[in-house]
Amino acid sequence: MTRWGMAIDLDRCTGCEACVVACAAENNIQTVGEEQAREGRAMHWLRIERYYEGEFPNVRTRFMPVLCQQCGAAPCEPVCPVYATYRNPEGLNAMVYSRCIGTRFCANNCPYTVRVFNWFDAEFPAPLDSQLNPDVSVRPGGVMEKCTFCVQRIQAGKDEAAQEERDVADGDIRTACQQSCPTKAITFGDLEDPDSEVSKWAESPRAFSLLGDLDTRPGVVYLSGSEWREPAE
Amino acid sequence: MTAAGERHLVEAAYERVEDMRAVVEAALESGIAASQIEVRSPAPLEEDELPLPKPKSRVLLFALAGAVLGGLTAFGLAAGTALAYPLPTGGMSIVAGPPVGVVTYEGTALGLILMTVLRVLWEGGLLPGRGIRSGRGRASDLDHHVANGRLLLRVHGLSEEQAGRLRDSSRTSAVEVG
Amino acid sequence: MTAESQPSAAVLDGQLLGRLDRRRPGLLVGSLASGALALVFIYCWGYQIANGIGVTGINRPVFWGFYIINFVFWIGISHAGTLISAILRVTKAEWRRPVTRSAEAITLFALAIGGLFPLIHLGRVAIFYYMIPYPNSRMLWPNFRSPLVWDIAAITTYIIGSALYLFLPLIPDAAVMRDRAAAGLRKRFYAVLALGWRGTAQQWHSLEWGIRILAVAIIPVAVSVHTIVSWDFAMTQTPGWKSTIFGPYFVVGAIFSGIAVLMIAMALLRRGLSLERFLTDRVFNNLGLLFVTMSLVWGYFTFAEHLTVWYSGDLFEKNVHHVLLHGDFAVPFWTMVVVNLVIPVAVLSFPRGRRPLPTALVGCGVLVGMWLERFLIVVPALSTPRLAYSIGDYMPSWVELGIMIGAVGVFACLYFTFTQLLPIVSVWEMREGWRHGGSGEAGDATSDAAATSGTAAAPVPGGGGA
Numbered sequence: 001m002t003r004w005g006m007a008i009d010l011d012r013c014t015g016c017e018a019c020v021v022a023c024a025a026e027n028n029i030q031t032v033g034e035e036q037a038r039e040g041r042a043m044h045w046l047r048i049e050r051y052y053e054g055e056f057p058n059v060r061t062r063f064m065p066v067l068c069q070q071c072g073a074a075p076c077e078p079v080c081p082v083y084a085t086y087r088n089p090e091g092l093n094a095m096v097y098s099r100c101i102g103t104r105f106c107a108n109n110c111p112y113t114v115r116v117f118n119w120f121d122a123e124f125p126a127p128l129d130s131q132l133n134p135d136v137s138v139r140p141g142g143v144m145e146k147c148t149f150c151v152q153r154i155q156a157g158k159d160e161a162a163q164e165e166r167d168v169a170d171g172d173i174r175t176a177c178q179q180s181c182p183t184k185a186i187t188f189g190d191l192e193d194p195d196s197e198v199s200k201w202a203e204s205p206r207a208f209s210l211l212g213d214l215d216t217r218p219g220v221v222y223l224s225g226s227e228w229r230e231p232a233e
Numbered sequence: 234m235t236a237a238g239e240r241h242l243v244e245a246a247y248e249r250v251e252d253m254r255a256v257v258e259a260a261l262e263s264g265i266a267a268s269q270i271e272v273r274s275p276a277p278l279e280e281d282e283l284p285l286p287k288p289k290s291r292v293l294l295f296a297l298a299g300a301v302l303g304g305l306t307a308f309g310l311a312a313g314t315a316l317a318y319p320l321p322t323g324g325m326s327i328v329a330g331p332p333v334g335v336v337t338y339e340g341t342a343l344g345l346i347l348m349t350v351l352r353v354l355w356e357g358g359l360l361p362g363r364g365i366r367s368g369r370g371r372a373s374d375l376d377h378h379v380a381n382g383r384l385l386l387r388v389h390g391l392s393e394e395q396a397g398r399l400r401d402s403s404r405t406s407a408v409e410v411g
Numbered sequence: 412m413t414a415e416s417q418p419s420a421a422v423l424d425g426q427l428l429g430r431l432d433r434r435r436p437g438l439l440v441g442s443l444a445s446g447a448l449a450l451v452f453i454y455c456w457g458y459q460i461a462n463g464i465g466v467t468g469i470n471r472p473v474f475w476g477f478y479i480i481n482f483v484f485w486i487g488i489s490h491a492g493t494l495i496s497a498i499l500r501v502t503k504a505e506w507r508r509p510v511t512r513s514a515e516a517i518t519l520f521a522l523a524i525g526g527l528f529p530l531i532h533l534g535r536v537a538i539f540y541y542m543i544p545y546p547n548s549r550m551l552w553p554n555f556r557s558p559l560v561w562d563i564a565a566i567t568t569y570i571i572g573s574a575l576y577l578f579l580p581l582i583p584d585a586a587v588m589r590d591r592a593a594a595g596l597r598k599r600f601y602a603v604l605a606l607g608w609r610g611t612a613q614q615w616h617s618l619e620w621g622i623r624i625l626a627v628a629i630i631p632v633a634v635s636v637h638t639i640v641s642w643d644f645a646m647t648q649t650p651g652w653k654s655t656i657f658g659p660y661f662v663v664g665a666i667f668s669g670i671a672v673l674m675i676a677m678a679l680l681r682r683g684l685s686l687e688r689f690l691t692d693r694v695f696n697n698l699g700l701l702f703v704t705m706s707l708v709w710g711y712f713t714f715a716e717h718l719t720v721w722y723s724g725d726l727f728e729k730n731v732h733h734v735l736l737h738g739d740f741a742v743p744f745w746t747m748v749v750v751n752l753v754i755p756v757a758v759l760s761f762p763r764g765r766r767p768l769p770t771a772l773v774g775c776g777v778l779v780g781m782w783l784e785r786f787l788i789v790v791p792a793l794s795t796p797r798l799a800y801s802i803g804d805y806m807p808s809w810v811e812l813g814i815m816i817g818a819v820g821v822f823a824c825l826y827f828t829f830t831q832l833l834p835i836v837s838v839w840e841m842r843e844g845w846r847h848g849g850s851g852e853a854g855d856a857t858s859d860a861a862a863t864s865g866t867a868a869a870p871v872p873g874g875g876g877a
Contacts, residue, residue, distance in 0.1 A: 040470030040803045049800035066798065073539060075648055078325065081559040082541040086321050099551070101541050102464065102534015103559055104474035109647040113472045113801040117534065119465030141463040142534025164792060211797060214648065275587070276843040277615040288613040292620035296628075307564070310544055314552045322780050325556075332555045334693060335639065341566040344631045346572045346625060350579060353621035357614035359582070359606040372609075380590035382424045 003072075003091035003219065004149050005191035006175070007201035012185035012223040015048050015063035017179035019186065023067075026150060026176035028136045030122040043116040045147040046177055064222075065186070067176070068093060068147035069210060072217030076106035076115065080087040084144070091191070091219055092149055102142040111211050115146045120164045128188055149188070149219075170196040191219065241396035245386045245407035246378035250282050252406035256359050257283055259402055260388060265395065273376070273385040295352035296345050303344015304337050311336040343396050383408060423688060427841060430684055431588070431834050448820020455813035456531055464534045468747040473793045473805040478532035479643075481815055483785045484668070485525030485662075485822075486566070486640050491669030491676075492518030493573045494633040495701075498625040506697050508844045509689040512837045513680055514673050515577040520825040521672070522570045524818050527561070531814060558642045564719045565639045569632050576625045578616065582608045583839040600832075637665040644788060651731035651792030658721075660712045667705040667751075668781035671774035674698060676826070678771035680835060687768060690837050692766065699765030702773070706755035713748070731795045739804070740791050743783045751780035 023029065023046045030043050046067040053060045074093050076085055084100035085093060107115035121141040124132060130139065135152040139145050150173075157173035170189050178186040189198035198221075201207065206223040209216075247253040257270060267285050272278070280287055311333040319327050354360045379385050386407075388399055403410045459466050469476040492514035499507030531541050542553050542563055553560045586608035589601035593685035608614060644652040654660075677698070681690040717736070735744050755773050758764035764773075786847050794803050807815075829835070 033690075036465075039468070039470070041465070042471075047800070048261060049798065053871075066800070073325075078554070078556040079558065079647065081553050081557040081563075083320055099541065099549075100535070101538050103532070104469075104534065104649075105557070105559060107471070107474045108649060110650060111797050113796045113798055116471060117474065119470075120463040140535075141465070144534070206434075229439045272612055273610040274612075274847060275583075275610060275614065276839045277619055278612065285612070288616040290613075290617045290620045292617055292624060296624045299578050311555045314544060315555060318550055319553055320551075320554075332557075332561065335561045335635075336564045338556060338635060339561075339568045339632070342628055342635075343568040344573060345628050346575060349621050349624045349628070350575045353579065353617045354606065356617035357608070357611075359608060359614070372607075376586075376590045376609065380587040381428065384423075385610075391693075409660070 001089070001192055003191040004070070004154065004188070005091070005198050005202065005219040005221065006070075006075060006149065006178075006186060006188045007207070007223060008068075008187045008212040009199045009201070009206075009223045010062070010222055011206070011226070012183040013048075013063045013065060014183055015050065015061065016182060017048050018180045018182060019065060020044055020046055020048060022180035023147070025131070026133055026136070026153075028122075028124075028132050028138050029145075029146070030118060030139075032119075036119070041117075041119050043118075043145075045114070045116065045145070047114075066112060066114060066210070067177070068149075069112055069218035069219065069220045070147075070149060070214065072219065073215065075109040075111065075214075075216060079105045079109050081105070090154075092145075094151070094153060095145055095148065097137060097139050097143050097145065100143045102144065104144065106144060111214055111216065115144055118143045118145065239388070241391045241393060243388045243391060243396050243399045243403070244373055244375050244411040245400075245403040245409055246375050246409045247384045247386065250278065250384060253386050254283055256386060256399075256403055257285065260399060263395070265388060265399075269389045269391070271387040271389065273373075273379045273387065275379050275382045275384070276347070290356060292349055292352045292356065296349040299348020299351075300341045300345035302348070304341035306344065307340020308333060308337045310340070313331065346370065347361070375409060378408065417548070423845065424842060426688060427834075427836065427838060428587075428591070430686065430836075431838070432591070435684070435831065438827050438831045442824055445820045445823035445827060448817055449824050450817070450820075451813050452817025452821050455602065455810045455817060459531070459802050459810050459814075460536060463602040464532075466808060468806045468808040468811060470803060470805065472527050472796045472801045473790060473804045475532070475793060476736075476805055477807045477815055480530050480782070480785045480789050481818060482525055482532070483640055483788075484782050485818070487661075487665035487668040487781060487785075488636060488672045489518045489521040489525055489569070489573070489669070490633055490637065490662075490665040491521070491650070491673045492516065492624035493569075493576055493629050494518075494666060495669060495673065497576070497626040497629045497633070500622070504697075505844060505847075506691075506694050508840045509686070509691075509694060509836045510673070510677065510698070511580070511836050511840065512577075513676055515573065515580075516826060516829050516835070517669075517672055517676060518573045519570070519577050520822050520829075522566070522573055523825070524822055526566050526570060528818075529559070558639065558646045561639045562643060565632070565636045569636045572625070572629050572632050576629050579621055579625060580840065581619070581833065582606060583610060584834045584837060587609065587838050588833070604833075634662055637661045644792075649792050650725070650727035650797065651720075651735075651795070652788070654716060656712065656716050660716060663705065663708050663712055664781060664784060667702075667709045668778060670698065670702045670705060671777035671807075674702060674770045674774035675778075678767040678774075680830070681767055684835070685720050686832070686836060691839065693765050695770055696762065696765045699759050702770065702777075703755055703759035706752055706759070706777070710748075710752040710756075713752075727797050731792050731835050734795055734828065735787060738791060740787055744787055747780045747783040747787065749780075750776035751784070 024031070024044065026043060029045060032041050032043055046065055049064040049066050051062045051064070053062060060207065070091060070093050072091065074087065077087055077093065081103060082099050084096050085106050088094040102117070104117060107117065108166055118139050118141045122138050124138070128154065135156070153175060154173050157168055161168045170193065173188065175186070175188045178188050185199055187197045189196040191199055192204060193199060201223060202221040204223055206225050207221050209218045210220070210222060245256065253272070260270065261267065266315065270285060272283060272285065312328045315328050373385065373387065375385050391399065400410055467476060496507065496511035496514045499511065530536050533539055543555050582605055584802040585601050586605035589605045592601055614732060638658040638661065641657035645654050645657035647653060677690050677695070680686055709766055717732065720732050734740050754776050758769050758773050764770070790805050794805060795800065
């Protein structure tokens, strides 16, 4: 069995937000514009949270990329009345856009607040429409969405391996955020495979889960060597 | 307004239940069966106010049957259909106890309520296609007395002679005789 | 009450029927005015459907806003009727007789509106039926583990139950209206509603059984409905929401706000329809006592809820608690405490405070307070998520405000129209009370009626059988 997982080394993260841009481009994420963003409707599936330590001028900024944690015991799943979000056999919290009726209950029950909602129909005025990713659907208004671990890339990787009549190898599948990270702070792979890079990172003594005591069993593991663990305050 | 051939119907409206009681008693003594007598009142009468057999009702029985039926339906809906289309839940139970319990609870209540109301309407002859039998439950020209708070006595299936006698005995105390 | 002020049951009966016969232009004006307000509701909802749910002020992280607040609010109000009237029926409280009908009508209409709000709130309302279980080509069933599906089951049961619970005791009264109306459209309307009711012994017997059973059955349904509404919140793990006390807390709050509406409606009906003889001071006194009791119970639950949260010291819970008691939401919070607890106890503890006007005014305050309570449950918890980076705030848009105000118009329009068409005080139940000699002061006059009925020029309801 496969359990897709991701590890993020916070000690390597510079907060450059290349991953945020890459994610938006890969996944046809709606750009809502200045006014809507001010209302709290920016639609990033992946965001860099910034936390500051110390007093000016001795300030240090901590960066924390937060995306859907693909929980093993996801609070968002049981509350959906229409099975629009469910757990797929490979450990992803899958979203079925066509089933979603927009109760937004899942988003309220997400302890990480990573779910985003299409408040209006997406608009991609020319020439933006020609840069849409053909492998990813454009979501209509009134539908919830969130990070999919680039499920289209997982599918493509599996298809390619199948054509070459081999198993998917570690590193075959790379998510958009991972690919674009200049410091290689993100790795992705199969957590069930003990030899995969992500499994090794996850066994690091620096590894921790975000809000781990909720026991949501996230598929995303963070690594941090400093005292600082969670942005609790 | 006769049920069969020479059978006659006598109607009389009364102000007070005592007046009607006397007429009913006299009618029963003269050999008219209790089943021929129909009383219409603006509010429920006490059981002992008239010397007539108490009506019977099976509403409670049907209510309980409805509860069982509704509960089973809801249980089947929640549990059975989840099993019929088992969706991936990531290791969590497909048929979870508490949710099925909640839905079953509501289904039980709904079944009970619906059956109660249906049975009440059925017994009262209020469902379409029921109730208009042998003149009972039919509109009467004297119904407005009931609406205005009086009592209405209707005796069905009388012979010419019985009807005449009853009309005469009613005239003294009744407000209107029809 | 002196003997002179006690008219006979016959006179009362005539008066009650007289009220029903009289045309009330005020009610028609009320229907039309509130109907105009209802158009605002329709326009705003239509605007939202056409333009998308984004025309509201909700955002991330406050994904639920006015619509859910109003949903809980209206469902709460619906507890006015069915629950209160059922409890009064089951306990055979004689003073229920003039109250039940108006209370049950409040329930049905409030529930119809409350049930609309979750639909208004949906991102894609056109496919709301995905939540309803029926065989379909999608080969999918609703997720019965979701509290929203429990909501559908509970509210469906409650709205059908309430409608029937209003309708069943209405049948004999529809027959009264039918038999008193001149031939024509009015008569046909009431004839349909009366289903051929004649008032035979069998019909009364079955009806009494039915009402008895429904009154008992509807109480656990009403309790379950608001418990399940509370579980929409309490089943999550959102700080400020997950709480074992929410079920009973919501039920108490619902009954509390339900009585508030009942007090206002009854004071208006009493005045507007000159029903002083029927909705007596004693009725207001009794309801006022029930009202102040619910205020105290509500206060107790609120205290218990916040004390345990504060004492636990749980970081995330304390964040929510802090914004409530000392932070951005302190003003609405303490306003709520004043109008829901301080004022009701201060006014209703005294017999003079339990008269129609003061109880209605306290009721208005409680309505505001209970609306604020729902606001303070929904918004602060959402705007204070665990990860501090996502902290947000919420301002409703004009669409949300329009729908909220318009909903009041829909309710008032339905209620005015109902009052015009059907007896808002149950005629047959009042007559039954007069026969038994005990519906409030009005019923005490039965002995009077028996004394005068020998000469009975005026119609005596069934005679002085007592």
